[in-house]
Amino acid sequence: MATELVPSGHPTTLPPANGSFWGRLPVLKQLRQSVGLQRGMLVAGLAITALFLLVAAFAPLIAPYGFAQLRDDSGPFGAQQPPSATHIMGTTVGGYDVFSRVIWGTQTAVLVIVVAVVFSIFIGILLGLVSGYIGGWLDRVLVVIGDAVYAFPSLLLAIVLSIVISGGQSSLWGGIFAAALSITVVFIPQYYRVIRAETIRIKAEPYVESAKMLGASAPRIMFRHVLRNATRTLPIIFTLNSSEALLTLAGLGFLGFGIEPTAAAEWGYDLNKALSDVTSGIWWTALYPGLAIVLAVLGITLVGESLNDLADPRLRARRRVKARATTATTTATAAAAAPDTTTEEKS
Template identity: 50%
Template sequence: MAITPTVEPGEPIHAGDRRRSWLVRLALAVATPYRQSAGIARGMLIAGTVLTGLMIILAVFAPLIAPYDFDQVAGDDGQRFAKQAPPSGEHWFGTNVQTFDVFSRVVWGAQTELKVVLLSLALTIVVGVLLGLVSGFVGGWLDRVLVLIMDALFAFPYLLLAIVVSFLLAGKLGSGIVTAAVSVTVVYVPQYFRVVRNSTVSAKEATYVEAARAIGAPPLTIMMRYLFTNVVQSVPVIATLNAADAVGTLAALGFLGYGIQATEASEWGYDLNRAVDDASVGIWWTGAFPGLAIVVLVVGLTLVGEGLNETLNPTLRVRRLLPVVLPPRKPKAAAAEGSGR
């Protein structure tokens, strides 16, 4: 019989055990939406996870999957690739007008998208959540000023705002991943600010917050310990949907010439811009594959976001109902005979 090891009260917990415990909690938190979902929501979650996971695999293992670098124009023998060559065994997706290998550009583009989306989401969540939490809790003139600034940013067309920020930062930071991530960040900060600020305004009057004030808890402790975990419930859903929107915004910036340039990294929107003239003469592969990659990633992230919304949102959540089996009904004569005995 196996004996389960126990930890004595005075025995210290090793760092390895604490790390395993943290990983187990993280895995359970990630798996919870999949276990709670049902029907269409589960289908959207699984389909979106598969599509998004495919693009993540391309991004992480791009050096192993891509046969060439994103800006490579010649083979190992030093001979330059053919211009606008059709798909073949040497170039699976053909080459474009700059003699880049399209397949390599698509694979390296997945890595660029992942870097920009993760960096922009991290900046957006940190800035938007913290400002919304402080604004909703403190109130007063600070709340009015922050609401006015965020409403002004929200009133701008998001693509125009991203273009303006990208243009202003291009001279200082260059046309690279950081500039693109900051441009996308400015667009989505007002959304997180609004959601967190409204949740904080309603939650700061709750009984547990009043109890924390009564025992003398400082404002920072109340915000970070009691309010933060209760006002960020919808942030994962918003982050997933905004990640899909960020991919489209980044592609639009690249298509208009304000995004990442070809010498900095591979970007699908830039490749689509270079492929516009090719479509009119029947060269379809230079624009079809980057466009298909954008569609796959946007659809995958959107399906994950919608599936999480239907699973985690209490107003949309549908619980699975277990079938109820009733015992067979007895005939009246048998019931009367049984009662007579």
């Protein structure tokens, strides 16, 4: 808080420069900075992503049946039943309720995203800090390894690791860790590159040199001074990688290397089993899982792309110039439309 003397000579307290606590939160701060179409994209992405997370959190309450349930008190569901009051999205070729499978699939997707992206963030940050700060032969070796892994196709790596870990037929956590591990290995070089570049830039700053002069140890400088200023762009990479993690999981399931239907619901697996239905005119078994994948990826991507645009100072400068030009044009138009009171007074 800052103080200022008013004309009476008494100090008064000024509000913080960055606004309230809610205004300083990462996403809300960018939401206040956005304007026009950019704000619309960010709001739409946040709404879709929030709905995706809420459905995952309350899946047991929303889904009328279990993800592997084939019958109820009235008997078996039946295979490929059209949408009705009992099954609002119909049933699959295996006799599962489509609506319940779509709802339970959100939980599987969220678990894979969290495990994969969180693991890759921690490992990538650690390697980037050590490589950028220490340098030398260790830095050169890590750069070569990172470039080699980054060039490897992520889906192919996911298939190989899925077979190695679970033989291609996995349980819930086996399938989640198989997909998450493959995604983690591919995403680590992205976080490593960003943190390494920022670390190399920050370690030449005067406050880092001052900390060295005062005798601070290398780990203290890395984690106390460098890390805090090197992770500002991570939320943007996190959102963009989350959508890619979801697509990788769906690709594994679609190719038949995903999670067994009796272990968990997974949208890619349901799409794979619905391929033959589409040619027979049975549209509901493929439409809803595919729509869930598209909406989830779209929401996360809209948030990530909007945050990426708002983080670019050149785009912010263009918006400010455009806003000033619009204001000036409006003011000039209003002044031209105002009546000439001087002429009226003379007459």
